[in-house]
Amino acid sequence: ETGVTQSPTHLIKTRGQQVTLRCSSQSGHNTVSWYQQALGQGPQFIFQYYREEENGRGNFPPRFSGLQFPNYSSELNVNALELDDSALYLCASSPDRLNEKLFFGSGTQLSVL
Amino acid sequence: DAKTTQPPSMDCAEGRAANLPCNHSTISGNEYVYWYRQIHSQGPQYIIHGLKNNETNEMASLIITEDRKSSTLILPHATLRDTAVYYCIVRVPNSGGSNYKLTFGKGTLLTVNP
Numbered sequence: 001e002t003g004v005t006q007s008p009t010h011l012i013k014t015r016g017q018q019v020t021l022r023c024s025s026q027s028g029h030n031t032v033s034w035y036q037q038a039l040g041q042g043p044q045f046i047f048q049y050y051r052e053e054e055n056g057r058g059n060f061p062p063r064f065s066g067l068q069f070p071n072y073s074s075e076l077n078v079n080a081l082e083l084d085d086s087a088l089y090l091c092a093s094s095p096d097r098l099n100e101k102l103f104f105g106s107g108t109q110l111s112v113l
Numbered sequence: 114d115a116k117t118t119q120p121p122s123m124d125c126a127e128g129r130a131a132n133l134p135c136n137h138s139t140i141s142g143n144e145y146v147y148w149y150r151q152i153h154s155q156g157p158q159y160i161i162h163g164l165k166n167n168e169t170n171e172m173a174s175l176i177i178t179e180d181r182k183s184s185t186l187i188l189p190h191a192t193l194r195d196t197a198v199y200y201c202i203v204r205v206p207n208s209g210g211s212n213y214k215l216t217f218g219k220g221t222l223l224t225v226n227p
Contacts, residue, residue, distance in 0.1 A: 004156070031212075042200055042217030043157065056212050090156050097212040102149075104156030 002094050004105035012111045013081050021076040021108045023091030031097045032074040033054070034066060035090040037107070043090055049074055050097040078110075086112045117201045122222045125195075131188040134223055135201030135225075138182040146177060147206045147215065148186045150197040157200065160186065191225045198222050 005024045025032050031050045035043035045058035049068035052100050063079040072093070078085055088109050092102040114154045118136040125131040137146060145164050149157040161168055161175045163184075173185040188195055200220040204213045 029147050033214075035217075041218070043215075045214045045216065048212055048214070050212065056214060058214065090197045092156070100162070101156075102215065104158070105129055106154070 004091055004103050006089075006091050006105040006108050007105045008108060010109045010111075011104070012113065015081055015083060017081050017112075018077065019081060019110060021089050021091075021110070022094075023076070023105060024072045025072045025074065025091075025093030026036050026103050029093035029095050029103070030072050031065060032068055032072065032095045033092045033094070033102065034074070034076045035092065035104075036060070037088040038084075039087070046076070048097070050103075055097055081112045083112050086110060117203060117218055119199075119201050119218065119221045120227050121219065122224070125188075125223060126227050127193060127225055128226050131191040131195065131211045131223055131225070133186040133188075133201075133223060134183065135185070136183045137201070137203050140181055140203050142181075145202055146175070146181075146184050147202040148173070148175065149200045149215075149217075150195075151192075151200070151220070152197040154221055160199075162204075191223075193225050193227065196223060196225045206216065 007022045032049040034046040037043040046060050047057040048055050052068045065077045068074045088107040090107045092104045145162050147162040148160040151157045161173050163175045177184045198220040200217050202215050
């Protein structure tokens with residue numbers, strides 16, 4: 001059984017660019033959540049996908065968007081990157097949308113210059 | 114959202130019990146208390162959760178006060194590998210969706226010393 005994997009591990013972009021981050025959920029999990037973790041802070045909830053539909057969203061602007069695919073893998077897209085978007089982006093999967101237990105990947109470290 | 118308050122840092126000697134406190138005085142009756150930890154350069158890891166009763170698993174014990182306004186996570190025999198940031202979280206329903214979200218604070222940095 002493989003755990004949650006994210007790619008790439010590190011990424012450098014410039015302000016105004018667009019970025020796509022990828023996540024493969026743990027086997028048997030149909031729910032994926034994305035979190036943003038700024039340096040020295042706890043993770044902040046971006047949104048969640050359940051069976052390919054967005055199923056809850058945190059306080060993030062529309063330029064943060066996502067997709068979930070039939071195999072339950074997921075993408076996080078961020079348009080018009082800003083310097084404050086520099087952070088660790090974490091993906092977490094769970095076996096159902098109740099999120100009784102989340103399994104996190106190691107994250108993608110995004111730097112916006 | 115129910116907020117939690119944790120000390121920013123704690124130290125513990127290797128082999129001793131680590132007791133990590135958390136205050137959640139505004140918790141509602143049906144909201145669970147969760148604990149996760151985050152080791153440097155890794156994603157958070159689930160430890161334990163509970164509602165009213167004390168809980169124990171292979172990693173830790175969770176003691177919740179009778180009024181549910183505070184809880185303590187206990188690592189019975191801390192090792193150097195337990196050095197991490199520990200997050201106490203109250204799980205709340207996510208508005209607009211039939212699910213729950215975890216709202217992380219800054220957590221407690223537990224340093225286990227040799």
